[in-house]
Amino acid sequence: MFKHINFPRQSALIALCLSGFLLTACDSDSTDSAELARAVELERLRATGTIIETVTIHGGQTRLTASETHQLSATGVDSNGDTRDITNELTWTSSDEAIAKVNSKGLVTAIANSTVNQGIVTITGTTINDMFNETELSVSDVAANAIELKQKSPETGNIFTCIDASVDGNVTYEDGYISLNTVRGMSFSVDDMTTAKIDDKGNIFTSSAEIENTIITASIGEISDQLSVTADPSSLNTLAILRNDETISLISLDVGDRLVFNAQATLLSEVSEESFDIDNSVAWQSGNATVFGITADGENKGTILGLKPGITTLSALCGGKKISATVNVSGEADLDELQINDGETNITISKNTTLDLTLLAKYTSETNSSLNVSEFAQWSLNGSELVSAEIIKQGTSNSTYQLTTAKDATGTLIVSAIYDGNTESVIITIE
């Protein structure tokens, strides 16, 4: 019935390959499958009770200028009554992408300044089940003409000393647009007579043992506003020193080891049961600065470096409270000599440049031959005004004493470093 015929194998394989290519290109439109996938996802949310029933968008009514970005966020209440962050679950859209675009994570990018309708665009966030909310943003470079500074956290009353607080403001622009609850474009300052510090996000850090009134000034160009805040330490209860999120009272390390510590505070139980991170407000203290050094400021604040064998204390102080932990530094640290950079005694640099000086403590021990102690030495410019200087990269093994020459200054100066009773100097010539 079926006759045997020799099959041309090469032709068959070629035909096969061609068929494969053609077939690969023949997939049907996936629109239906996308809709079906969405329907399944909706069913999953319904079944687990996590389908969103109300959407709230946060961070709207803010003015941007072209090329700036602004992160919106959204929370939703689901069918179980639980609130969750749904920023990444929403489909975000902009009413005018020529003025501002928004990505799938709610990040708005201002594209072009506009004076039409105060440069307002509407940003909409829609859930998979078509629940949505919208907010508006404005993109314009019209100048601000008023700031109304206010407490953000806590919204009213005194702030708790040592606990991070914050301010923001409403900014009115010349075209009448009001940007709400923003710190965009503001520069902040606090009066010098208090312990308070403020960062560029309007976060306030306080540490006084007494009630302290601080005047905060926010400025946008020539426009400014002031706000008086009162930091009250009376509700502060306890402090704790933390290593890897665990409270500790005994610290052991070797010479040359670097460990990072955090500080936490609690308030009186009738005020709050929470624990608060107070890394920005706490002051760290070494019981004996020759045994270990501690980074007191900057992003590595709270980092200690074992310098010499011995036992002493590490203390955290804030708002009149103090907590200490015992520090036991082991190892050998018999100082042989100090060395600045590669050991040269004369360094020549060009004017209007910077120079990094590193102080190495060189030990007789073979196991621990040298240690960068730049951060924990006493540096001196010996009265010279040819350069300004600061310690950079604090809390790291790359910390240096950075010299920046005064504008167009030339001349010679001697820079000295004193560490553990020894002095090392270098002559700097600026040409």
Next chain:
Amino acid sequence: MLKTITALLLSLAMLASFKSFADTPYIGIDYILGDIDISSENAEPTMTAFRAGVSNNQIAFEAQYLISNNSDNIYRMEFDLEKSVGLFTVLQSETMSGFRFDVSLGYAMNELTVSGPENTYNSKDEYNGFAWGVSIQQELPFFDKAQVRLGYQSLYKDSDLEITGISLGLTYQF
């Protein structure tokens, strides 16, 4: 439209191949445990597949018709792969001790019906495209024209949906 035309052309090409180079025809029947994977959820309907083809020099051209036995649900949505028609080119290994390994490449037209409450999804949709499969076959003792076949098939795949199946059945070679 383009897809339909392409499928028809390929079908004609295969039929022409059958006619010109036919050698060993065969038929088969399989029980298929399907897997419809969508939005990280799975429905597992069962189907019956009927296969017919001709093989020559370790290449076969095969047509497959698949009908639904049972539907399966994802939450309140019922998934039924009502039917699937596929045309495949099958690359066959040498038969050693009655054992053979096949790889099939082709095109499948799948009709998927999804039903559920009004606010879900109710539609009969076609998902057509590239399909492929692998299978192993073992001749039955004392009856070397019949083989037991165990296979895996991918009938459709896009970024949202994947339709696959594990099949177990018999093949009879004339």
